[in-house]
Amino acid sequence: MEQKLNAKGNPGHPGMHALNTVHQPSQHRSDGGDPAGLEGSENGHESRRDIGDILQQIMTITDQSLDEAQAKKHALNCHRMKPALFSVLCEIKEKTGLSMRNAQEEEPQDPQLVRLDNMLLAEGVAGPEKGGGAAAAVSAATSSGGMSPDSSLEHSDYKSKLSQIRSIYHTELEKYEQACTEFTTHVMNLLREQSRTRPVTPREIERMVAIIHRKFSSIQTQLKQSTCEAVMILRSRFLDARRKRRNFSKQATEVLNEYFYSHLSNPYPSEEAKEELAKQCGITISQVSNWFGNKRIRYKKNISKFQEEANLYAMKTALGARQGDDSPHTPNSTGTICKRRCCGFHFSVTQSSLHPVCVGNLISCTSELTVEAQVSEVHKGCSHTRAVAPRPIAPEACILELV
DNA sequence: CCAGATGATTCCTC
């Protein structure tokens, strides 16, 4: 307000000439109020006329050509009343709360953005380039077992794709940051420029910058979201690849089958046995469990289909036992198994159903014998016949049957 | 290409 008093009566003011050239009749002059507090003096009248002129010019500024407007703008900027008017405008703005528009306090950081940031960091897209996510994914794959040698190829493929995503992400982020900075600078310059003709406080400029950042932040969120999606898709593909079923090696299947058929009465390996089998087959314990689960159910569903296989493994085991070479994969294939087997199965004279020792007997027995005779012959020297006795032997059912 | 084999997964029960 002090400026208003200083601004009175200065015909030599550089702006006056310009103003006078566009001088309009002061029909809007006095409305009875005295906003400048100058009523009752010559200077007061002059000031009011000046204010009226200025307001009139402001009101008509949009109707004029750009050159004309620029000229008037310059004139206004240089007018001796400008500081006083400006100060009044500032005061009114403060009082009416206009300056508080959009003055919400700083929002806390967007939780979604935080989540995305964390995810990108965990996946090795953001942050230092160390391939943390890839390493994590690979380690997860390795720990789940069953990683074939060519998984390293998948790994490198994953890494290269991840690095592509990373590079695109950083390029786009850089572009975004650059655009944001440029736009912010531009707006700040505009506001600073405008602050010469209208009341724009530094705080308002800060707020405007915050608004711009918020708007740009949504773009950044989209970028991060897209990147996350890309990484998730890549990761799921990689994990799918990891899930790819690969048949066990022949040797592994052999080991598992040997155990299965030599423990047919109780094909449920203990934890220790599973561990041992897993070690021998180069697979995981859970894969051993899966294999036995599948085998049991499939065997039970179609025993006849597995008869051949059962015969083969029984023979193998028998030969091994005959040579006094107990299979290392069937550490318990001694007489105790025989007893369990006798309790668990209907015996027939087919070798598949027999204890290894008895299979040896079968080889030397003749097919002309009756079933009873064969059983008797086959189980010569062992307790199987006695164990089998409570169960009826069905000659046509030359299969093992789980109780 | 297709049917069957097979390893893995999911859901359910005990």
Added chain:
DNA sequence: GAGGAATCATCTGG
């Protein structure tokens, strides 16, 4: 939590 059953998805051999 282990195992049974059903199912999926992939592999394999003809």
